Amino acid sequence: MLEIRFHGRGGQGTVLAAKIIADAVLRQGEKQCLAIPEFGVERRGAPVMAYARVSEKPILARTKIYAPDALVVLDPTLYASDILKGLKPGGTVLTNGGPEDVARLTKRFPGQKFLAVPAHAIALELKLGSASSPIVNTAMCGAACAVFGLCSLAALLECVREAVPVKADANVEAARRAFEAAREVLLAAS
Amino acid sequence: MKKVLSGNHAAAVGAQLARTQVSVGYPITPATQVFEAIAEMKSKGEFPGEFIAAESEHSVMAALLGASTAGARTFTATSSHGLAYMHELLHWVAGARLPIVMIDVNRALAAPWNLWTDQTDSLSQRDTGWMQTYCSTNQEVLDTVLMSFKIAERVMLPSMVVLDGFTLSHSYEPVDVPSQAEVDSFLPPFRPELKLDPDQPITFGSLTQPKDYLRLRRRMAADMAEAEDAIEEVGREFGELFGRSYGQLDAYRCSDAETILVTSGAVGSTARAAVDALREKGLKAGNLRLRAFRPFPAKALRAFVKPGMKLAVVDRNYSPGMGGIFAQELKAALYPRPGVSVHGYVTGLGGGDITVELLQEIWERVDDATPSEIPAATWVEDAR
Numbered sequence: 001m002l003e004i005r006f007h008g009r010g011g012q013g014t015v016l017a018a019k020i021i022a023d024a025v026l027r028q029g030e031k032q033c034l035a036i037p038e039f040g041v042e043r044r045g046a047p048v049m050a051y052a053r054v055s056e057k058p059i060l061a062r063t064k065i066y067a068p069d070a071l072v073v074l075d076p077t078l079y080a081s082d083i084l085k086g087l088k089p090g091g092t093v094l095t096n097g098g099p100e101d102v103a104r105l106t107k108r109f110p111g112q113k114f115l116a117v118p119a120h121a122i123a124l125e126l127k128l129g130s131a132s133s134p135i136v137n138t139a140m141c142g143a144a145c146a147v148f149g150l151c152s153l154a155a156l157l158e159c160v161r162e163a164v165p166v167k168a169d170a171n172v173e174a175a176r177r178a179f180e181a182a183r184e185v186l187l188a189a190s
Numbered sequence: 191m192k193k194v195l196s197g198n199h200a201a202a203v204g205a206q207l208a209r210t211q212v213s214v215g216y217p218i219t220p221a222t223q224v225f226e227a228i229a230e231m232k233s234k235g236e237f238p239g240e241f242i243a244a245e246s247e248h249s250v251m252a253a254l255l256g257a258s259t260a261g262a263r264t265f266t267a268t269s270s271h272g273l274a275y276m277h278e279l280l281h282w283v284a285g286a287r288l289p290i291v292m293i294d295v296n297r298a299l300a301a302p303w304n305l306w307t308d309q310t311d312s313l314s315q316r317d318t319g320w321m322q323t324y325c326s327t328n329q330e331v332l333d334t335v336l337m338s339f340k341i342a343e344r345v346m347l348p349s350m351v352v353l354d355g356f357t358l359s360h361s362y363e364p365v366d367v368p369s370q371a372e373v374d375s376f377l378p379p380f381r382p383e384l385k386l387d388p389d390q391p392i393t394f395g396s397l398t399q400p401k402d403y404l405r406l407r408r409r410m411a412a413d414m415a416e417a418e419d420a421i422e423e424v425g426r427e428f429g430e431l432f433g434r435s436y437g438q439l440d441a442y443r444c445s446d447a448e449t450i451l452v453t454s455g456a457v458g459s460t461a462r463a464a465v466d467a468l469r470e471k472g473l474k475a476g477n478l479r480l481r482a483f484r485p486f487p488a489k490a491l492r493a494f495v496k497p498g499m500k501l502a503v504v505d506r507n508y509s510p511g512m513g514g515i516f517a518q519e520l521k522a523a524l525y526p527r528p529g530v531s532v533h534g535y536v537t538g539l540g541g542g543d544i545t546v547e548l549l550q551e552i553w554e555r556v557d558d559a560t561p562s563e564i565p566a567a568t569w570v571e572d573a574r
Contacts, residue, residue, distance in 0.1 A: 018362070022363065023194045026193075026194050032364070035361060036360075037360050039305070060462045062354075063546065
């Protein structure tokens, strides 16, 4: 069982990211996936969490994830709060950012493995969201699928196309670019 | 065909496949998505029946009362205060013997405000005459909507399909969606013996003298008793057609277990993981999930229990001054069965997480307890 916790902010599409991943895992047809959003009183900009369990066996536990194997961080400003709480030692943190962020975060949180993909830049290039708040969820989905080996790129792109309400081509392209960027980051890290 | 659906979307797809003729709704968190999904299907021409947006939950149930009396298959969804606001008409609908199917997405009642799951909303409608079934997966939500129409239309009683707010309603997982042809072969159209018909005018619900009132209530009691059999029979038939069988109870690894978790709703799924973890430690744990709450599966429970058994009842609900509601009902159903002890645990109110670890702790505490020291209810929570 792989347990992933997503951290984003209201309006960034964090919940949709977890749903897209569940869809893609089903489409791949090899594993089970349960995506659990954590809802409060939804407000744009407020911290939002979602959880995904991925397993080869049926998933029984329908609870929050307290000791995740991995984190997906859509909004790097969230490191100001204790978002690494409970992360297993040696766990992977896939973050929206660049190599300089990896260096800084590794120094601040020793013992965890940070991988960064430039989801912010990809979303800006593809005009997803606004310049001040780009929508990075589809890019982060692409990166997560590559990093955690959740599904093929083709399965993911089909799910992104079906799930997004607008700008299907740009969102599919964001997922593809981030998937490829994540693969390069993985190669460089290995 | 498998699709990733939330619990709310699974409910809406169930209503669609059941060829619901009249759906009426009023939004409330966390049930609103059911109507968003129906409205979207309707706008694409994919929803067969009428959809009416009412001005309150009280009006929702009044409109369904009329539509069902006219012979239509009817559906709605609500939660918490919405359900409470319907209360008066829930009694009316059950007394009028109208087989309306309603989703209740469990949510706590105020004060103070709370949006998260808690069974006290549905359980406080216990005495209205509605059947109640609690679901543990999104698949079971879809399947139970289909089965509920069949059972409700057989015994002519309304049916509430209950799912956990957010834990099921907003969580996504693969759901096997049957084809329309498969559902049609399982669920024939609703054809009531009596209905509102201008060509054959009759009176409904007029003043009744005590003798007739008692007799009508007694018929209702007989039909509730028949519903216990109907749930089993329809659940088996569903299994033959779709490969997923259902009954009033769902026992997991209970055959050699003496201490058994008794759960309902999505907790019934998490409890399976807790039982697996306890079994790995060499402990003889089991989980008994109650699907049916009304009719209460008293006969099935009496057949299930054995002398020496300890039942650890997990209640995500609370009746002030008495304790957890499932625990109380279980004690009443089993009385005076000697040698079976019922241990009530109240937890997870207002959406508190009922975790694998907490369920193991409850099981271990009950396994260690002696029957002489049973409190009315033990309050526990996961410290995280």
